[in-house]
Amino acid sequence: MRFRRLLLLAAAASLATAGLVVPSLRPAYAATLVEVTGFGANPGGMRMHVYVPDNRPAAPAVVVAMHGCGGSGPGFYQQSEFARLADQYGFLVIYPSAQQDAGFGKCFDTWSDAAKRHGGGSDPVSIVSMVTYAQRQYGGDPNRVYATGSSSGGMMTQHMLAVYPDVFKAGASFMGVPFDCFANAADYPPGSSRCTGGTMNRTPQQWGDAVRRAYPGHTGPRPRVQLWHGTNDTLVPYSLLQESIEQWTDVFGLGQTPTSTDTPQPGWNRRRYADTSGTVQVEAYSVQGAGHSLPSSGMAAYAVAFFGLTTGGPSTSPSSAATCRVTSTVSAWNTGLTTSVTITNTGTTTLNGWTLAFTLPGGQAITSGWNATYSPTSGRVTARNVAHNATIAAGAAVGIGFQAAHTGDTARPTSVTLNGMPCSTA
Missing domain, CATH: 3.40.50.1820 (Alpha/Beta hydrolase fold, catalytic domain)
Structure with missing residues (x-):
């Protein structure tokens, strides 16, 4: 039984990043x-x-x-x-x-x-x-x-x-x-x-x-x-x-x-x-x-x-790929909530393809989402663009969101990064 459980864990691990709550779409690369x-x-x-x-x-x-x-x-x-x-x-x-x-x-x-x-x-x-x-x-x-x-x-x-x-x-x-x-x-x-x-x-x-x-x-x-x-x-x-x-x-x-x-x-x-x-x-x-x-x-x-494939060279951290501001609004009830998120590109160049990472409070678990794919459903979550919103021009914004179950903590997501770079939040 332990071996079978570990096999199932292995299969689950290999699919962990594919466990999206809305259908996965290929990112809109050229x-x-x-x-x-x-x-x-x-x-x-x-x-x-x-x-x-x-x-x-x-x-x-x-x-x-x-x-x-x-x-x-x-x-x-x-x-x-x-x-x-x-x-x-x-x-x-x-x-x-x-x-x-x-x-x-x-x-x-x-x-x-x-x-x-x-x-x-x-x-x-x-x-x-x-x-x-x-x-x-x-x-x-x-x-x-x-x-x-x-x-x-x-x-x-x-x-x-x-x-x-x-x-x-x-x-x-x-x-x-x-x-x-x-x-x-x-x-x-x-x-x-x-x-x-x-x-x-x-x-x-x-x-x-x-x-x-x-x-x-x-x-x-x-x-x-x-x-x-x-x-x-x-x-x-x-x-x-x-x-x-x-x-x-x-x-x-x-x-x-x-x-x-x-x-x-x-x-x-x-x-x-x-x-x-x-x-x-x-x-x-x-x-x-x-x-x-x-x-x-x-x-x-x-x-x-x-x-060494970036302008920063082999021993440096990546240069800023995103300058951003993220605002989140939570509407909660009983054991559920919705969180609406606005991602603003505050930089001077267009983002072509993006991933937004954030940490959910303990007890929150995403049950569905819109305008992005989400994986995993709790803890440290990554939201990826879908085909229609892959590009964010300088100064422009896109809106995404999700519905989640909670066990009491209805706070907003924290530790937000866009394409790996920290965002200001509100």
Whole structure:
């Protein structure tokens, strides 16, 4: 029964960001998601989708964005902010779809012997074929290739950085595990996995040696690594964040003491590990109170900034993508309420595609909504534009709202951000 419950939890986690209370609509980007067939060697039998922004340089960067177990490339396109950021910064996004059945949905192969060796086969070879196709077909820059993903995709992110350090320049892993954490396919499912069972503990050198074994002939630079994990994640235990830190700091020959710590957003505690030149090679975010639900609003922008794809450079936080004012009006009764929200763009440039994140008071849970899609329904919520209101001109406003149940606290949402940047509220 415990194993069945964990499988259900895994399935629920992979669908968490898709649990919208109104039908999901593709964000109104200028370009569209395109499926590619015949992209090259494909031992993993994977599907490939690619998002190519209309405005891009001659040699755009390439970001591989990978879904969680039970998800898909098109699903992760819908649920994450990477396509909107691609429109803003002009990079390509590849969305692979895993086809390996791990017993509770299709997941990326991070367990087989073939997948753990450079050129060994399985999903890693398929993903590199997708990257090569994007370079050949769209002029993708081979010196600017990056990986990111959530849950199974976060695991695969660290995996690709280990197996193909000659292809990827950096990665951002959300809720992942260290490379070579899974012994084999039998070790993968929750409930039977030593890796995700909460007791995994190796020395930094043991973790680092695993990476070095993946491609013994590699003598070039290693990809920089960004790690994200929620402190309340029990499906992929939060303790694995520390194991990943130990692995990658050892790979870079860095100590276990961070060179700096800060809180770039409320509840985000960041540790940075820089080399002697001051370059941040590893950084880790502990997201206070978050479960198996990352990335949430604004986090993709920090990943893209870490890659160096924004004007701020690789070691800075994203530049302000939104200047905003948000007003909320609550009408409450018995155990229900409605909240009307007005979002005003107080900046000087038009917003093309937006996400509004906010925190609901305890006991409030959204039951329906209008003019946006909402996920999840309680706690830290992200509202995403629908097709008819994706653009907010400078000085203009849009109205959205939702109905919610409550247990007594009828206060307005707090900690409001638009496209990851804080808004003034009223």
